[in-house]
Amino acid sequence: xxxxxxxxxxxxxxxxxxxxxxxxxxxxxxxxxxxxxxxxxxxxxxxxxxxxxxxxxxxxxxxxxxxxxxxxxxxxxxxxxxxxxxxxxxxxxxxxxxxxxxxxxxxxxxxxxxxxxxxxxxxxxxxxxxxxxxxxxxxxxxxxxxxxxxxxxxxxxxxxxxxxxxxxxxxxxxxxxxxxxxxxxxxxxxxxxxxxxxxxxxxxxxxxxxxxxxxxxxxxxxxxxxxxxxxxxxxxxxxxxxxxxxxxxxxxxxxxxxxxxxxxxxxxxxxxxxxxxxxxxxxxxxxxxxxxxxxxxxxxxxxxxxxxxx
Amino acid sequence: xxxxxxxxxxxxxxxxxxxxxxxxxxxxxxxxxxxxxxxxxxxxxxxxxxxxxxxxxxxxxxxxxxxxxxxxxxxxxxxxxxxxxxxxxxxxxxxxxxxxxxxxxxxxxxxxxxxxxxxxxxxxxxxxxxxxxxxxxxxxxxxxxxxxxxxxxxxxxxxxxxxxxxxxxxxxxxxxxxxxxxxxxxxxxxxxxxxxxxxxxxxxxxxxxxxxxxxxxxxxxx
Numbered sequence: 001x002x003x004x005x006x007x008x009x010x011x012x013x014x015x016x017x018x019x020x021x022x023x024x025x026x027x028x029x030x031x032x033x034x035x036x037x038x039x040x041x042x043x044x045x046x047x048x049x050x051x052x053x054x055x056x057x058x059x060x061x062x063x064x065x066x067x068x069x070x071x072x073x074x075x076x077x078x079x080x081x082x083x084x085x086x087x088x089x090x091x092x093x094x095x096x097x098x099x100x101x102x103x104x105x106x107x108x109x110x111x112x113x114x115x116x117x118x119x120x121x122x123x124x125x126x127x128x129x130x131x132x133x134x135x136x137x138x139x140x141x142x143x144x145x146x147x148x149x150x151x152x153x154x155x156x157x158x159x160x161x162x163x164x165x166x167x168x169x170x171x172x173x174x175x176x177x178x179x180x181x182x183x184x185x186x187x188x189x190x191x192x193x194x195x196x197x198x199x200x201x202x203x204x205x206x207x208x209x210x211x212x213x214x215x216x217x218x219x220x221x222x223x224x225x226x227x228x229x230x231x232x233x234x235x236x237x238x239x240x241x242x243x244x245x246x247x248x249x250x251x252x253x254x255x256x257x258x259x260x261x262x263x264x265x266x267x268x269x270x271x272x273x274x275x276x277x278x279x280x281x282x283x284x285x286x287x288x289x290x291x292x293x294x295x296x297x298x299x300x301x302x303x304x305x306x307x308x309x310x
Numbered sequence: 311x312x313x314x315x316x317x318x319x320x321x322x323x324x325x326x327x328x329x330x331x332x333x334x335x336x337x338x339x340x341x342x343x344x345x346x347x348x349x350x351x352x353x354x355x356x357x358x359x360x361x362x363x364x365x366x367x368x369x370x371x372x373x374x375x376x377x378x379x380x381x382x383x384x385x386x387x388x389x390x391x392x393x394x395x396x397x398x399x400x401x402x403x404x405x406x407x408x409x410x411x412x413x414x415x416x417x418x419x420x421x422x423x424x425x426x427x428x429x430x431x432x433x434x435x436x437x438x439x440x441x442x443x444x445x446x447x448x449x450x451x452x453x454x455x456x457x458x459x460x461x462x463x464x465x466x467x468x469x470x471x472x473x474x475x476x477x478x479x480x481x482x483x484x485x486x487x488x489x490x491x492x493x494x495x496x497x498x499x500x501x502x503x504x505x506x507x508x509x510x511x512x513x514x515x516x517x518x519x520x521x522x523x524x525x526x527x528x529x530x531x532x
Binding site: 026257 | 311314316353355356358359361365369436437438439444483498506
């Protein structure tokens with residue numbers, strides 16, 4: 001009753017939708033960086049959409065299944081093979097005891113999600129199974145998988161499976177170049193019009209030092225005549241902080257709960273899943289939209305995802 | 311606004327115990343009143359950040375509710391603040407930056423330890439890392455700008471000074487503060503019913519202990 005990690009991959013960890021309601025204690029959400037791909041993976045294997053899954057980053061694992069089950073892989077596309085025969089994303093894959101699943105070359109995106117029809121047996125902490133990788137707690141022993149790890153699974157009542165096709169409107173193609181929509185943040189008005197114009201006029205490359213705490217961008221967004229001094233305050237996912245030398249950092253799932261750099265804008269909630277698919281040298285640019293537009297976009301996206309519940 | 315799913319209320323008053331009482335008071339009221347539409351509420355020195363579930367409450371309704379709450383008198387019952395003694399070993403093994411900080415501040419290491427253990431510090435808020443306490447009350451005589459290049463890994467329990475703040479790293483983490491000692495206590499303990507050592511408005515005092523006492527406390531908490 002387990003999954004055996006022949007190779008662990010670069011950063012393979014257990015994630016669900018994260019632990020909310022603990023930011024006042026300094027605990028950020030963690031959870032899948034691409035929550036849409038997580039939900040679709042769970043939907044394919046007929047599990048509750050918020051179930052814990054395995055998040056796979058840039059270099060995927062090789063896993064031997066020691067139990068019959070169904071699985072589905074969503075998000076980033078890798079060259080996948082099951083016992084050396086190709087298998088594909090966004091489909092239900094039937095697994096027999098002893099099967100070996102290998103993640104090969106990464107094709108698009110950065111993070112894939114592997115959902116299994118069995119239940120993943122890890123402790124629930126603050127109402128979540130997610131691994132907080134920067135603080136080392138939650139999930140599988142508070143860390144990413146290592147070679148030779150065995151993840152125990154528990155039986156579930158999913159014994160048969162229906163063929164499902166992902167609705168067309170759920171995007172799973174990652175072009176590597178994105179326009180991220182954003183709205184104003186706490187310090188937006190402390191930036192000059194010239195600085196804001198400079199921020200939105202540029203195309204930025206993603207830095208290889210990006211991780212689950214934040215996406216770092218390599219290009220200078222603006223110049224400062226004098227630094228913007230602020231008092232630290234609550235930092236939300238998607239906050240675009242500008243460091244004193246003008247580099248943007250977009251806060252993500254494992255980010256700090258309180259931050260001290262001024263925020264020029266926040267990426268809209270509907271676009272946060274894209275952060276999970278960014279990898280080094282991908283390109284991003286930013287566009288300001290109004291709060292009411294952001295809400296319309298979010299409601300529309302939720303409406304689409306709610307269709308998966310039916 | 312703080313993006314499309316949160317708002318931040320900024321308070322104009324100076325950072326003080328009185329302001330922190332107000333921020334925490336408002337935070338409790340909002341927590342009681344918003345119930346399920348509230349996802350997270352983060353008090354900070356001069357602000358309160360509220361993230362909300364846009365499916366359960368409209369933005370306009372949220373603003374109206376919060377304005378109403380802000381107009382209410384704050385509950386008079388004061389939070390019974392605790393004073394927490396935090397033992398710190400300032401000996402060489404745990405204080406790689408004590409000497410350089412003392413040199414910068416033009417003090418002896420003994421004077422730094424005395425100045426660090428004298429005040430009663432106020433917990434303004436928790437944040438940054440799980441269980442990290444933002445403390446107010448550091449003596450200006452031992453304030454010291456952060457390091458230009460952060461250390462890659464600072465051990466859990468390290469007591470440090472960065473700018474005009476002092477704090478304790480609850481878990482091992484990179485960091486740019488000057489490490490002047492280490493506490494044997496756990497600031498973030500998932501095994502405990504109360505995983506966090508303190509809450510906002512609690513008071514903290516540091517007491518100097520020897521390496522032997524440090525090890526004894528460490529043993530007893532295992």
